[in-house]
Amino acid sequence: MNQEPILATHGLTRRFGGLVAVNEVDFDVKPHEIHAILGPNGAGKSTLINLLSGEIPPSAGEVRYRGKPIQGKSVRQIARMGIGRSHQKTNIFPRLNCLQNCQLAARIHMGGVFSSWRSRQQAREVNERALEVLETCQLVHRAYTPAADMSYGEQRQLQIAMVLATAPSLMLLDEPMAGMGREETAQVTELLASLTDRYTLVLIEHDMDSVFRLADRITVMVDGCVLESGSTDQIRRSEKVRDVYLGRHHEEVMA
Amino acid sequence: MLHSYPKRVYFIMLALTAIVATFPLWGASVFGGQSDFILEKLTLMLILALFAMSLDLLVGIVGLVSLGHALFFGVGAYTLALASPDFSPASLWWMLPLVMVVSAVAALVVGVLVIRTKGIFFIMTTLAFGQMLFYLVSTSPFTGGTDGVFIMFRPSLAVGETTLLNLDDPRTFFYFCLGVLVAGYLFLRWLTRSYYGQVLDGIHDNEHRMQALGYATSGYKLIAFVIAGVMAAIAGMLAAMQYGFANPAQLGWHTSGEVLMMLILGGMGTIFGPILGAFTYEILLFVFEHLTTHWPILMGLTIIVAVLVLPRGIAGLIIAPPGKAELLKTSLLRRLAKGGRKPRTDAHPHQAVMPKGRAES
Numbered sequence: 001m002n003q004e005p006i007l008a009t010h011g012l013t014r015r016f017g018g019l020v021a022v023n024e025v026d027f028d029v030k031p032h033e034i035h036a037i038l039g040p041n042g043a044g045k046s047t048l049i050n051l052l053s054g055e056i057p058p059s060a061g062e063v064r065y066r067g068k069p070i071q072g073k074s075v076r077q078i079a080r081m082g083i084g085r086s087h088q089k090t091n092i093f094p095r096l097n098c099l100q101n102c103q104l105a106a107r108i109h110m111g112g113v114f115s116s117w118r119s120r121q122q123a124r125e126v127n128e129r130a131l132e133v134l135e136t137c138q139l140v141h142r143a144y145t146p147a148a149d150m151s152y153g154e155q156r157q158l159q160i161a162m163v164l165a166t167a168p169s170l171m172l173l174d175e176p177m178a179g180m181g182r183e184e185t186a187q188v189t190e191l192l193a194s195l196t197d198r199y200t201l202v203l204i205e206h207d208m209d210s211v212f213r214l215a216d217r218i219t220v221m222v223d224g225c226v227l228e229s230g231s232t233d234q235i236r237r238s239e240k241v242r243d244v245y246l247g248r249h250h251e252e253v254m255a
Numbered sequence: 256m257l258h259s260y261p262k263r264v265y266f267i268m269l270a271l272t273a274i275v276a277t278f279p280l281w282g283a284s285v286f287g288g289q290s291d292f293i294l295e296k297l298t299l300m301l302i303l304a305l306f307a308m309s310l311d312l313l314v315g316i317v318g319l320v321s322l323g324h325a326l327f328f329g330v331g332a333y334t335l336a337l338a339s340p341d342f343s344p345a346s347l348w349w350m351l352p353l354v355m356v357v358s359a360v361a362a363l364v365v366g367v368l369v370i371r372t373k374g375i376f377f378i379m380t381t382l383a384f385g386q387m388l389f390y391l392v393s394t395s396p397f398t399g400g401t402d403g404v405f406i407m408f409r410p411s412l413a414v415g416e417t418t419l420l421n422l423d424d425p426r427t428f429f430y431f432c433l434g435v436l437v438a439g440y441l442f443l444r445w446l447t448r449s450y451y452g453q454v455l456d457g458i459h460d461n462e463h464r465m466q467a468l469g470y471a472t473s474g475y476k477l478i479a480f481v482i483a484g485v486m487a488a489i490a491g492m493l494a495a496m497q498y499g500f501a502n503p504a505q506l507g508w509h510t511s512g513e514v515l516m517m518l519i520l521g522g523m524g525t526i527f528g529p530i531l532g533a534f535t536y537e538i539l540l541f542v543f544e545h546l547t548t549h550w551p552i553l554m555g556l557t558i559i560v561a562v563l564v565l566p567r568g569i570a571g572l573i574i575a576p577p578g579k580a581e582l583l584k585t586s587l588l589r590r591l592a593k594g595g596r597k598p599r600t601d602a603h604p605h606q607a608v609m610p611k612g613r614a615e616s
Binding site for chain 2: 053055074075076079080085087091092093094095096097100103104105107108109113114116117123144146162166
């Protein structure tokens with residue numbers, strides 16, 4: 001795996017007042033890999049994702065996407081460049097139905113609203129793409145259900161479908177399985193596993209089984225710094241990680 | 256689907272339209288000498304319905320509560336008043352496009368400045384712009400100050416020498432306003448169900464998510480702001496034609512507040528609701544004004560009760576009428592009439608809880 005990274009950060013730092021949420025992080029994502037970010041609560045994982053998607057500007061350091069710096073660009077511009085993200089909190093359009101949610105996501109990346117108006121061909125393509133991602137996420141039977149009327153797990157799946165509909169070259173998923181039951185978690189894990197041949201993923205997740213099952217590489221963060229970064233096996237063997245993160249985690253489980 | 260309603264909505268709206276449209280036929284036999292006055296009132300209601308409907312695009316569809324929408328109503332009225340020649344009627348063929356262009360420019364300028372603000376800040380900035388224009392026209396000599404400007408001749412609609420519609424005739428003007436209202440309704444209905452309307456729904460539900468998907472939401476909101484402004488200006492122009500003058504009161508914040516109340520009363524976000532709201536508001540106003548000089552108290556109470564009892568307005572009542580069981584539960588009178596006995600439980604309580612027709616909406 002000596003490919004050029006699709007996304008790389010150098011000395012990326014974000015301060016909130018006196019708190020350094022993300023501290024000099026060097027991080028990269030290679031094409032077609034799942035790069036998981038692990039870390040205890042408050043480690044700076046979500047802040048890192050927010051820096052990558054442009055939701056907050058960095059205090060220092062830089063983010064390069066396909067070799068070009070992207071800091072200073074708006075959320076919208078970064079989204080249009082092909083970085084799609086899902087949020088930790090469910091973030092959908094509750095009054096619209098499942099299909100419309102995905103159509104909105106697809107349309108802006110397939111020529112925009114007004115060309116859909118002009119060209120039937122494009123409107124059809126948007127529709128096909130929306131149905132395709134619903135099928136990938138096993139939501140076709142819910143196509144005409146308002147998003148607000150679906151179960152929590154289905155809403156989380158819809159979130160992933162919406163990111164897929166934008167055909168991103170890089171997907172940032174912030175805890176896609178948060179709050180899901182065991183069965184739903186397994187389902188989404190399978191879904192994400194099936195995406196690797198076509199997509200590149202950055203994944204924040206607390207579910208250890210899923211992370212070790214899915215990830216090609218793992219970066220472990222503690223207190224805003226990268227503690228360790230490497231392949232799944234390297235992380236599993238790492239003493240440091242065991243002490244700081246897995247150790248504490250297992251103690252919690254024992255208690 | 257979000258903007259499709261049960262068939263009964265269209266049935267009721269068509270029936271009401273038919274009743275209003277045939278008023279010139281039956282008005283005289285029911286109201287006698289009063290019918291001319293009522294025809295004038297109805298014309299005004301049609302105009303206000305168009306005005307309320309244009310605000311619904313902003314408030315109900317996009318979710319931007321504006322307290323300065325009368326600004327555009329006033330721009331329409333003053334454009335007509337100031338551009339009309341003194342000794343001959345203007346032609347509607349160029350007056351209407353002129354009103355649309357002037358109001359579009361005004362909405363674009365105001366919109367660019369206010370569209371990035373949200374919630375209370377949007378309310379305050381739209382209010383501020385409305386009041387700026389209000390004080391400008393009520394103190395400037397060329398707009399006639401607080402007296403306003405009189406319009407000596409109603410614009411005419413003619414081709415060459417032949418008059419297409421004699422708008423000076425109250426009946427013809429009534430039908431003309433009805434036609435504009437229906438056209439405005441069909442336009443907004445088409446717009447809200449279009450791809451662009453879907454984007455507005457998305458912004459209403461979750462603007463942040465729309466940005467994260469890659470939408471430049473400010474641009475889409477600005478387009479809606481301009482469309483709403485132009486429609487309000489057309490309503491303002493019609494109102495000025497009806498009154499025969501343009502007056503600062505037409506663009507003050509009182510007017511903005513009134514039209515917002517019509518919208519809330521009728522049901523936001525439905526497009527047809529504001530039409531019902533405008534008619535209901537004006538009829539209530541007419542009744543209360545005749546009952547007492549303290550009519551604002553009655554009006555205020557009515558609005559408060561309406562908001563409490565009908566959170567989705569009159570439109571909500573039609574879209575999802577309360578089931579029998581619901582009425583039984585809330586109707587204290589009926590319970591008293593039964594002498595304190597427990598009301599019989601419905602055979603299918605679960606069906607009754609779900610108001611009929613909700614599934615269709």
